[in-house]
Amino acid sequence: MTMTDPARSAGKTKTRTGYSVCTICDIGCQLRTTTEDGVVKKVEQHDNPLLAKNICYKGTAAPQIHNHPERLRVPLKRMGERGADQWEEISYQQAIEEIAERLQTVVDTHGPEAFGVSTSGWNTQTTHGLDRRFMNLLGSPNWTSGVSLCAGNTAAVSRLTYGWYTLPDFDNTKCFVLLGHNPRKHSWTPIYNRLDSARARGATSIVVDPRLSEQAEKATIHLQIKAGTDAALLLGWVKVIIDEKLYDEKFVEEWCVGFEDLKRRADDYPLDRVAEICGVDADLIARAARMYAEADGAAIPWTPITDMQLDSTSSIRLQCILRAITGNVDAVGGERFFGLNPGYRTESELQLHDEISPEQRAKQLGYSTHPAYTYRTAEILRPHMKKVWGHEWIDMVMGCHMANPSELFRAMADGDPYPVKAFFTLGNNSLMSYPNQHQILRAMLNQDLIVAHEIFMTPTAMLADYVMPGDVFSERNHIADSWAWTSNLTLNEAVATAPEEASSSFRFWTDLAHAMGFGDRFPWNSLEEVIDYRLEPSGTTFEEFRAEKYMDVQPPKYRKYRKTGFATPSGKVELSSSILGDLGFDPLPYHRPAPATSDEFPYRVFSGVREDPFFQTGQRNIGVLRRRVPAPHFFVHPDDAAAEGLVDEEWALLETAHGEVRMKVSIQDSIRQGHIRVPHGWWYPETRGEVDLAGAFVSSDAVLTVDTDDVLDYEQGIPHFKGYPGRISPCDAPEGMSSITLGTE
Amino acid sequence: MAARSELAHRLLEFKASLMGRMVPKVLSRKSDGIDGVAKKMAAKGLPAEPDTSLAQELEHPDDVPEIVTRHQK
Numbered sequence: 001m002t003m004t005d006p007a008r009s010a011g012k013t014k015t016r017t018g019y020s021v022c023t024i025c026d027i028g029c030q031l032r033t034t035t036e037d038g039v040v041k042k043v044e045q046h047d048n049p050l051l052a053k054n055i056c057y058k059g060t061a062a063p064q065i066h067n068h069p070e071r072l073r074v075p076l077k078r079m080g081e082r083g084a085d086q087w088e089e090i091s092y093q094q095a096i097e098e099i100a101e102r103l104q105t106v107v108d109t110h111g112p113e114a115f116g117v118s119t120s121g122w123n124t125q126t127t128h129g130l131d132r133r134f135m136n137l138l139g140s141p142n143w144t145s146g147v148s149l150c151a152g153n154t155a156a157v158s159r160l161t162y163g164w165y166t167l168p169d170f171d172n173t174k175c176f177v178l179l180g181h182n183p184r185k186h187s188w189t190p191i192y193n194r195l196d197s198a199r200a201r202g203a204t205s206i207v208v209d210p211r212l213s214e215q216a217e218k219a220t221i222h223l224q225i226k227a228g229t230d231a232a233l234l235l236g237w238v239k240v241i242i243d244e245k246l247y248d249e250k251f252v253e254e255w256c257v258g259f260e261d262l263k264r265r266a267d268d269y270p271l272d273r274v275a276e277i278c279g280v281d282a283d284l285i286a287r288a289a290r291m292y293a294e295a296d297g298a299a300i301p302w303t304p305i306t307d308m309q310l311d312s313t314s315s316i317r318l319q320c321i322l323r324a325i326t327g328n329v330d331a332v333g334g335e336r337f338f339g340l341n342p343g344y345r346t347e348s349e350l351q352l353h354d355e356i357s358p359e360q361r362a363k364q365l366g367y368s369t370h371p372a373y374t375y376r377t378a379e380i381l382r383p384h385m386k387k388v389w390g391h392e393w394i395d396m397v398m399g400c401h402m403a404n405p406s407e408l409f410r411a412m413a414d415g416d417p418y419p420v421k422a423f424f425t426l427g428n429n430s431l432m433s434y435p436n437q438h439q440i441l442r443a444m445l446n447q448d449l450i451v452a453h454e455i456f457m458t459p460t461a462m463l464a465d466y467v468m469p470g471d472v473f474s475e476r477n478h479i480a481d482s483w484a485w486t487s488n489l490t491l492n493e494a495v496a497t498a499p500e501e502a503s504s505s506f507r508f509w510t511d512l513a514h515a516m517g518f519g520d521r522f523p524w525n526s527l528e529e530v531i532d533y534r535l536e537p538s539g540t541t542f543e544e545f546r547a548e549k550y551m552d553v554q555p556p557k558y559r560k561y562r563k564t565g566f567a568t569p570s571g572k573v574e575l576s577s578s579i580l581g582d583l584g585f586d587p588l589p590y591h592r593p594a595p596a597t598s599d600e601f602p603y604r605v606f607s608g609v610r611e612d613p614f615f616q617t618g619q620r621n622i623g624v625l626r627r628r629v630p631a632p633h634f635f636v637h638p639d640d641a642a643a644e645g646l647v648d649e650e651w652a653l654l655e656t657a658h659g660e661v662r663m664k665v666s667i668q669d670s671i672r673q674g675h676i677r678v679p680h681g682w683w684y685p686e687t688r689g690e691v692d693l694a695g696a697f698v699s700s701d702a703v704l705t706v707d708t709d710d711v712l713d714y715e716q717g718i719p720h721f722k723g724y725p726g727r728i729s730p731c732d733a734p735e736g737m738s739s740i741t742l743g744t745e
Numbered sequence: 746m747a748a749r750s751e752l753a754h755r756l757l758e759f760k761a762s763l764m765g766r767m768v769p770k771v772l773s774r775k776s777d778g779i780d781g782v783a784k785k786m787a788a789k790g791l792p793a794e795p796d797t798s799l800a801q802e803l804e805h806p807d808d809v810p811e812i813v814t815r816h817q818k
């Protein structure tokens with residue numbers, strides 16, 4: 001393996017410092033990691049002053065994470081009942097051989113579609129599309145990921161409208177709109193920094209959030225809407241912008257289709273109706289719409305909020321539509337289409353989507369029911385992507401040809417519409433990462449084979465047959481490409497030594513392919529060989545790239561559509577979507593009301609919210625991070641707390657029609673009355689062996705939500721996390737909680 | 746945005762592309778020649794004093810015990 005040139009210190013200790021792409025969250029800051037004798041000692045800011053602020057305290061906790069005493073170091077094989085958490089240590093080779101044999105049995109018995117994978121690319125990073133390659137060669141279309149309800153689905157839905165996925169031109173924007181998104185100094189730090197810089201340059205900002213969030217406090221206009229009403233608000237904006245002729249008439253005329261239809265749809269959303277739905281003053285809504293439309297370059301950065309609503313497709317499309325009619329698409333100060341980096345082969349090229357037959361692709365779960373991000377839509381877009389971007393199967397943010405996770409877990413649990421009997425989960429605590437946690441548990445208990453690839457034991461891994469120890473960013477060479485969201489390439493250097501029996505996701509898939517008899521289709525012997533292959537079009541190798549630079553940034557090009565058109569069936573921005581129409585859905589955006597509150601469940605609950613010290617379900621076992629937020633908290637308005645007899649820092653029980661969780665209460669003026677905010681992904685690693693599945697069912701927001709058809713977004717099949725009915729009452733602390741959680745340490 | 750003329754588009758695009766061409770120079774490992782000039786120009790836009798409050802927030806105390814399983818089967 002290639003190692004970074006050592007910068008030796010005095011004495012015998014070998015010190016190395018290299019550039020890293022931090023994978024503790026999904027924004028991928030480039031940092032510097034220093035090791036001594038192969039052990040991570042320090043992670044610090046970039047030495048380039050332009051990048052030095054892009055770091056948070058999770059990143060500097062990497063030594064505690066990478067060197068944690070309970071990091072998985074040896075493959076484990078289940079002993080006893082599934083979920084009993086009893087293990088035998090085995091060799092990597094034995095594990096691969098047994099997994100291959102058992103997977104082959106499932107494929108022979110039930111067909112290749114009986115094999116499902118759920119992964120988080122942020123955590124595994126070095127897969128290089130080999131997971132999809134493996135599945136495509138085997139014949140299974142049932143790959144899914146957390147990106148199905150976070151960013152990947154935005155990418156797929158954006159492509160329906162204008163054939164690509166945008167990123168704001170932060171350096172030049174004059175106005176930005178945050179739909180519930182709340183980048184902070186220690187959460188999504190690079191975006192936080194760029195928003196701050198834009199404000200310092202005089203940019204205005206509009207924040208739409210039921211909570212007076214950190215970003216809302218700094219906003220020029222704060223629209224404190226009821227949770228889950230974003231689509232109605234944006235339809236109101238479209239109406240104001242069209243009625244007041246604030247749109248870019250030339251761009252609309254030359255580059256958009258469906259404007260008249262959109263106008264008619266917007267007429268269904270007069271401001272008084274929108275104000276009523278959203279619970280915000282009509283004048284303020286109009287003022288915000290004007291501020292956005294009149295800015296000479298305005299951006300709507302990606303938000304997870306609209307990715308998780310029952311009208312998610314409409315909400316995402318409305319953001320695209322607003323960008324388009326205001327002339328902000330691929331324009332300076334608006335939103336950029338980065339395009340692909342011409343020097344780096346895309347992951348989709350390695351994924352070999354032509355190797356899986358159309359018949360097998362059509363078996364992808366979700367293909368016929370909720371097709372927006374499945375193969376079905378990707379197949380329609382193929383010729384248009386080829387024409388404009390040069391590749392048929394571009395996989396933006398990994399999200400453009402996925403199985404629907406709810407349907408995957410249903411197939412695993414009930415064999416509906418066919419059985420899925422082998423499930424691999426990589427860097428993805430799947431049990432707690434999707435809605436309807438009870439169904440996911442049933443699904444996992446009904447498997448013939450489960451393999452987890454992780455750096456720590458998780459509740460999901462506890463349910464596995466084999467647990468394979470993964471590697472971490474300090475231990476591998478890599479060039480990260482942000483999965484086509486941008487065209488930047490970022491260097492990551494191996495400076496630490498991975499545990500001997502740990503594997504990168506590259507090694508795992510490659511060895512498994514060899515064990516199953518198609519290793520010849522995995523011709524690379526090392527990660528560096530894969531990277532060299534991907535870099536071939538640039539005429540450089542990994543070593544040459546590393547010697548020259550730590551980041552490759554392509555000069556910006558704007559309004560490229562004038563030469564190529566847009567990668568849609570019409571070649572234009574589809575305000576009315578021909579693809580959605582052809583698939584049998586409403587081609588125009590609409591608002592769909594969330595399930596109503598009632599006397600029994602009077603509060604609007606919004607979940608899926610991140611806290612600074614943690615990314616998704618991770619890091620609750622990292623002392624320096626957990627002690628910053630030792631226990632999960634519901635955010636409750638003071639009047640609601642008084643009405644329900646809730647006490648700050650005491651425990652409460654939150655119930656929905658589908659499940660219940662316990663957390664502490666945090667009484668906050670900042671939250672809109674009648675709303676309860678629930679953080680995402682809580683479990684209690686220290687209780688392993690004492691509390692069932694280490695407390696995975698005590699506080700996890702995934703217990704509260706279901707994925708029955710009535711609460712799913714029609715087009716994508718996305719569940720509703722932003723404003724569902726619930727009730728709250730005081731309760732005792734859950735059994736078995738540690739002194740850290742209880743605050744008695 | 747509706748009011749941006751073609752000329753304004755082009756001027757802004759020219760300026761943004763010019764700045765964009767400097768970025769690879771700023772992010773290279775070289776510090777001489779054009780790369781060095783680009784780095785110096787970029788540094789001019791930054792505050793003279795580094796933000797020390799961030800450095801403090803990024804630090805973790807040494808004496809925090811790791812969270813481990815209390816009881817393993």
Ligand code: SF4
Pocket residue numbers: 022023024025026027028029054055056057058059060186187188189190
């Ligand atoms: S924001 Fe923090 S955790 Fe996320 S990539 Fe950057 S340093 Fe790492």
